[in-house]
Amino acid sequence: xxxxxxxxxxxxxxxxxxxxxxAAEFEKNPNQHILDxxxxxxxxxxxxxxxxxxFETAVNRxxxxxxxxxxxxxxxxxxxxxxxxTIKMVSNYADLIVMRHPLEGAARxxxxxxxxxxxxxxxxxxxxxxxxxxxxxxxxxxxxxxNNLNIFMVGDLKYGRTVHSLLMAMAHFQxxxxxxxxxxxxxxxxxxxxxxxxxxxxxxxxxxxENINDADILYMTRVQRERFTDLMEYEKxxxxxxxxxxxxxxxxxxxxILHPLPRVTEIDYDVxxxxxxxxxxxxxxxxxxxxxxxxxxxxxx
Amino acid sequence: xxxTENKQVKIVAAIKDGTVIDRIPSDKLFKVxxxxxxxxxxxxVTVGNNLESQELGTxxxxxxxxKFFNSKDINKIxxxxxNAKLNVIKDYVVVEKKTLHLPSILEDIVKCGNPxxxxxxxxxxxxFHVEDNKTLTLRCHYCERVMSGDDVKIL
Numbered sequence: 001x002x003x004x005x006x007x008x009x010x011x012x013x014x015x016x017x018x019x020x021x022x023a024a025e026f027e028k029n030p031n032q033h034i035l036d037x038x039x040x041x042x043x044x045x046x047x048x049x050x051x052x053x054x055f056e057t058a059v060n061r062x063x064x065x066x067x068x069x070x071x072x073x074x075x076x077x078x079x080x081x082x083x084x085x086t087i088k089m090v091s092n093y094a095d096l097i098v099m100r101h102p103l104e105g106a107a108r109x110x111x112x113x114x115x116x117x118x119x120x121x122x123x124x125x126x127x128x129x130x131x132x133x134x135x136x137x138x139x140x141x142x143x144x145x146x147n148n149l150n151i152f153m154v155g156d157l158k159y160g161r162t163v164h165s166l167l168m169a170m171a172h173f174q175x176x177x178x179x180x181x182x183x184x185x186x187x188x189x190x191x192x193x194x195x196x197x198x199x200x201x202x203x204x205x206x207x208x209x210e211n212i213n214d215a216d217i218l219y220m221t222r223v224q225r226e227r228f229t230d231l232m233e234y235e236k237x238x239x240x241x242x243x244x245x246x247x248x249x250x251x252x253x254x255x256x257i258l259h260p261l262p263r264v265t266e267i268d269y270d271v272x273x274x275x276x277x278x279x280x281x282x283x284x285x286x287x288x289x290x291x292x293x294x295x296x297x298x299x300x301x
Numbered sequence: 302x303x304x305t306e307n308k309q310v311k312i313v314a315a316i317k318d319g320t321v322i323d324r325i326p327s328d329k330l331f332k333v334x335x336x337x338x339x340x341x342x343x344x345x346v347t348v349g350n351n352l353e354s355q356e357l358g359t360x361x362x363x364x365x366x367x368k369f370f371n372s373k374d375i376n377k378i379x380x381x382x383x384n385a386k387l388n389v390i391k392d393y394v395v396v397e398k399k400t401l402h403l404p405s406i407l408e409d410i411v412k413c414g415n416p417x418x419x420x421x422x423x424x425x426x427x428x429f430h431v432e433d434n435k436t437l438t439l440r441c442h443y444c445e446r447v448m449s450g451d452d453v454k455i456l
Contacts, residue, residue: 007445083423105419105443124417126445190447 002299004111004118008129008165013172015296016136022292022301023137023285030288034295035064041094042068043086044121045077045101050261050283051121051128055098058290067094084113091115096298117297125161131260132165134289138282139170139217142256146173150214154180155221155241155266157187162260163221167191177202178215182237184228208241213250218243220259220266220279238265245270258282314347319366321388321395322378327351329382330361336377336455337363337370344368377410377455379403380437405431407439414452418444427456 005011011019026032040059044052052070059066067090069075077086083106090097091114099107100121107120107127122128140146151170153163157179167177177195179187179202186204195202205211212218223241228234242265243257259267259279271277295301325333330350339346345366354360369389378385379401389397407429413420420427420443428442437450 083419084425101419102417103419103422103444104415104417105441105445108443108445109419109423109425123419124444 002117003297004114004120005129005293005297006107006111006118006120006123007127008132008169010129016133016169016172019133019289019292019296020137020140022296023133023288024141026288026291027285030061030291032061033063034300035059035062035298038064038095038298039093040064040066040096040098040294041090042066042070042121043075043090043097043099043101044068044070045072045075045099045106047071048100048122051100054283054286055119055121055130055290055294058287058294061287062291062295064294068098083110087113087118096294098294119293119297125159127165128161129165130286130290130293131162132169133293134282134286135162135166135219135258135260136169137285137289138256138258138278141285142278143216143254146170148174149176149216150178151175151217151219152178152180152212152215153187153219153221154208154243155223156185156227157181157221158185159224159227160221163187163219164191166219168194171195171198171200175200178205178211179203180205180208180211180241182206182223182233182241184233184237185223208243209247210250212247212255213252215251215255218251218255218257220257220263222262222264222266241266243267243271245274248274248276251276314364315393316345316347316364316366316390317393319344319364319368319390320370321390322363323360323386323388324354324357325361325363325382325385326357327359327361330363332381333361333378333385334363336381337374339363339365342368373410375399375401376404376407380407380410380450380455383434403431403434403437406442407431410456411439411453412456413441413444413446414448414454415441415444415446418446420444429453 042052042055056066072078087110096117097114098119098121101123104124104126107118107123111118120127120129157163225234255276256278257276261283327350347364350361351359383401385401387399388395409426413427429439432438432440440447
């Protein structure tokens with residue numbers, strides 16, 4: 001059966017676990033012929049080189065062909081064509097659409113208009129489900145399990161969509177959450193309410209310090225300058241929320257640092273040499289997770 | 302309906318055929334009138350406001366002759382005056398009393414409050430899931446934002 005992936009909540013817990021199992025198979029065997037004779041369209045209405053290369057590598061390694069564009073300026077949407085018409089046209093040619101769009105809800109609408117499945121590669125500040133799946137894959141791979149982990153989320157917890165999706169997805173696995181964020185970027189009330197309803201314990205911290213010693217996963221995010229109305233506040237916060245290698249001294253051996261990348265100042269470069277730094281491996285896991293999602297969306301697994 | 306309220310209703314002239322929307326909170330009367338586009342109707346319309354009401358203190362009432370609203374319009378009323386009563390009149394007699402209720406999905410009734418939502422950029426229908434009837438919490442089917450009734454505009 002063919003199935004779109006727009007929002008992480010489109011997948012049940014069982015489906016997420018299936019995807020992780022498939023991803024593990026692709027990691028062992030990344031080059032396969034599952035997509036022989038298939039055409040995948042990658043429609044990037046806003047540029048995102050990292051995500052596009054990951055998806056396109058996934059298709060190439062599975063033997064599929066790619067059509068598409070990497071910037072709305074080179075697509076007919078710059079001539080005023082509606083999203084509906086673009087999607088209708090492309091779904092005549094391709095077996096699967098991978099799309100990134102600056103507007104929230106664009107991928108959901110495309111999935112309703114298209115004749116073929118749609119994978120959301122990011123719709124504005126709303127969803128980026130394959131990022132969540134690669135995060136889950138990275139957590140399970142480094143911890144050997146998903147259940148009963150101490151998950152620390154650090155940085156921009158207000159606007160960070162990766163954090164919100166991860167919070168929803170991990171809710172299936174009895175986590176304890178720790179939220180470390182400056183006042184301006186605190187986790188929104190609706191997510192705390194979600195945790196309360198699900199019976200998930202959470203603790204909010206103001207500072208990044210020795211309280212990370214209990215962490216199994218330290219999920220860092222970028223604190224963006226443009227989020228602050230007061231730039232002096234940004235300068236203050238920027239340094240307080242920077243992870244330094246000496247802060248790792250008393251952390252657990254199994255603790256791993258994740259980051260959706262790109263990072264700016266929130267992780268010092270000297271952390272990169274620590275065996276606890278996992279963010280570059282995490283990015284590679286995206287390839288396997290996307291191979292799994294693409295094959296599953298086409299009903300080929 | 303109590304006796305006093307009955308008399309109050311009669312202050313506003315009775316109609317032969319049409320629709321009476323009663324028990325509208327006074328501060329919502331003109332909002333209801335505007336979303337139903339009452340001002341554009343050529344039918345005979347009577348509007349009363351700040352009438353005495355035992356339940357509400359004061360209330361508003363709208364009577365439209367020879368006009369029977371469809372369910373989409375009725376759902377719109379439920380968004381702002383959920384406890385209003387809608388009576389269908391035929392030959393001076395109430396033939397149907399409709400209680401308003403908000404459906405679980407609102408299609409093309411409200412506009413999403415998120416300017417970055419696809420529904421505000423494409424010629425398409427909006428779609429909202431009613432998460433909570435009482436607090437009027439809505440979730441946009443497309444951008445997935447949760448918003449209160451005050452954040453959305455009625456189309």
